[in-house]
Amino acid sequence: RQRQMCIRDRFSGQGSQYAGMAKDFYDNYECAKAVFAAADEALGYKLEDIMFAEDPAELNKTIHSQPAIMACSLCAFEVLKEKGVKFEGVAGHSLGEYAAMAASGMLSFSDAFKLIKIRAQAMQTAAENSEGSMYAVIGPEPSEIEAACEKTEGYVVPVNYNSPVQTVIAGTAAGIEKAKEALSAKGAKRIVPLAVSAAFHSRLMAGASEEFAVKVKDIPFNAPSMKFFCNVYGNELTDFSDMPAYLAKHICSPVRFTSELDVISKDGYDTYIELGPGKVLTGLVKKTLDGVTAVNVENIDTLEKAAAL
Numbered sequence: 001r002q003r004q005m006c007i008r009d010r011f012s013g014q015g016s017q018y019a020g021m022a023k024d025f026y027d028n029y030e031c032a033k034a035v036f037a038a039a040d041e042a043l044g045y046k047l048e049d050i051m052f053a054e055d056p057a058e059l060n061k062t063i064h065s066q067p068a069i070m071a072c073s074l075c076a077f078e079v080l081k082e083k084g085v086k087f088e089g090v091a092g093h094s095l096g097e098y099a100a101m102a103a104s105g106m107l108s109f110s111d112a113f114k115l116i117k118i119r120a121q122a123m124q125t126a127a128e129n130s131e132g133s134m135y136a137v138i139g140p141e142p143s144e145i146e147a148a149c150e151k152t153e154g155y156v157v158p159v160n161y162n163s164p165v166q167t168v169i170a171g172t173a174a175g176i177e178k179a180k181e182a183l184s185a186k187g188a189k190r191i192v193p194l195a196v197s198a199a200f201h202s203r204l205m206a207g208a209s210e211e212f213a214v215k216v217k218d219i220p221f222n223a224p225s226m227k228f229f230c231n232v233y234g235n236e237l238t239d240f241s242d243m244p245a246y247l248a249k250h251i252c253s254p255v256r257f258t259s260e261l262d263v264i265s266k267d268g269y270d271t272y273i274e275l276g277p278g279k280v281l282t283g284l285v286k287k288t289l290d291g292v293t294a295v296n297v298e299n300i301d302t303l304e305k306a307a308a309l
Contacts, residue, residue: 011096016278042113066120073099073276089227104224126208132199139189159201170199213248234259
């Protein structure tokens with residue numbers, strides 16, 4: 001039996017934001033307006049004013065991009081539900097795991113936006129107080145990248161296992177430069193900087209993790225209404241007894257997306273719907289898994305294409 005799933009960040013991840021995203025959902029669907037209403041109440045400002053502005057300067061700040069991406073993802077989810085799509089499992093990539101939690105019923109939309117506000121503020125502060133960057137490395141296998149990082153002087157580690165031929169590294173400027181030299185010598189096809197402000201999912205986010213853990217300990221979580229696949233362990237998460245601790249760990253732990261996809265595929269899923277801005281995860285799914293259907297939904301045009309399937 002065919003199963004449909006949402007994958008992402010991706011339920012979309014940070015760096016995928018763009019000015020005007022989700023506007024046509026907002027303009028045409030009451031369920032999308034309800035997502036923004038929950039966001040505005042939790043955040044204390046009108047998120048749509050930032051998302052729909054022509055100048056993306058404010059949107060690109062971590063403190064705004066994270067709730068904005070989640071809002072776009074949840075709008076897509078709500079509209080698809082209204083269209084009759086039945087979801088049996090959810091997953092996210094980095095930030096997208098928060099949208100996955102809200103979609104699964106683990107969090108109310110209001111609490112999800114409260115959580116993401118705390119996360120974004122903590123990560124923004126950590127970014128301002130530490131140097132660091134992230135680069136996608138195209139070509140070498142993950143084991144080769146791990147070995148190169150281990151031998152590099154300075155701090156640099158793999159943080160996003162995105163596909164068999166794409167791994168993201170993060171670290172200090174000195175560590176990154178040394179790793180880039182080593183990986184270029186090993187035949188890396190491309191080494192591309194990511195549009196983020198810090199070395200996310202690394203130990204340079206330890207301060208953010210600690211701040212986050214203290215501030216979210218009283219937010220209530222429910223058991224999800226569907227299967228929930230997670231980044232930190234790269235498998236299905238079944239223990240939801242201490243989600244604040246899990247999410248604090250999530251901030252400074254690698255995203256094991258390829259392991260997650262392997263588990264999801266072995267569980268029988270063959271249809272993947274990426275909800276949120278861009279189609280990066282759709283491409284990663286197609287590069288990682290054979291014989292699956294993967295589409296993205298970020299606006300009415302992509303909604304119609306997905307609905308046609």
